[in-house]
Amino acid sequence: xxxxxLKANLxxxxxxxxxxxxxxxxxxxxxxxxxxxxxTILIQNNRIEMNRACNEYKINLVFExxxxxxxxxxxxxxxxxxDLETKTKKLIIKENKIELxxxxxxxxxxxxxxxxxx
Numbered sequence: 001x002x003x004x005x006l007k008a009n010l011x012x013x014x015x016x017x018x019x020x021x022x023x024x025x026x027x028x029x030x031x032x033x034x035x036x037x038x039x040t041i042l043i044q045n046n047r048i049e050m051n052r053a054c055n056e057y058k059i060n061l062v063f064e065x066x067x068x069x070x071x072x073x074x075x076x077x078x079x080x081x082x083d084l085e086t087k088t089k090k091l092i093i094k095e096n097k098i099e100l101x102x103x104x105x106x107x108x109x110x111x112x113x114x115x116x117x118x
Contacts, residue, residue, distance in 0.1 A: 004115045006032050008039075011110040025115065041113070043093060048100065050111075059084075063100055065091040071104070 008019040023032030030041040034052075042049040050061040056076060062069040063086065071084040090101035100111040 002026075002117060004030075004117055006030075007114045008032070008034065009110070009112045013107050023115075030113070030115070041098070043098070046091065046093075048091065048093070048098065061086060061102075061104070063088040063091055063102060 002025055004023055004025045006019070006021050006023045008017075008021075010017040010019075017034075019032075019034050021032050021034070023030055025031075028043045030039075030043070032039050037052050037054045040051040040053075042051075046065055048063045050063070052059045052061070057074060058076070059071065059073045061071045061084075065088055068085060068087045071086045073082040073084055084105050087103040088100065089103065090099060092099040096115045098111075098113040100109075102109050102111075
């Protein structure tokens with residue numbers, strides 16, 4: 001497990017978020033904080049699972065290139081978990097970079113993560 005510098009960008013219909021932080025990377029997992037949200041990314045062959053959790057909610061996003069997947073959204077204090085249709089349009093996994101372009105319930109998103117060792 002090693003510490004890394006991270007630059008994350010998330011472009012959504014409502015906002016553009018730029019994060020410059022440090023995180024932890026293992027062979028197939030990256031963990032970092034985005035304000036009060038803990039982001040965990042699990043990297044597999046042509047598949048990424050991204051978990052975003054804070055005190056209010058937890059969302060587990062599943063991305064597979066050119067496929068529709070089901071992601072889940074849970075608001076704490078609510079008994080129901082919501083299924084969200086996720087369509088991955090672009091998925092690039094490199095040694096030091098991840099890029100995602102996807103639709104979540106019809107809304108378009110772009111996410112990129114650049115990493116460099118400390």
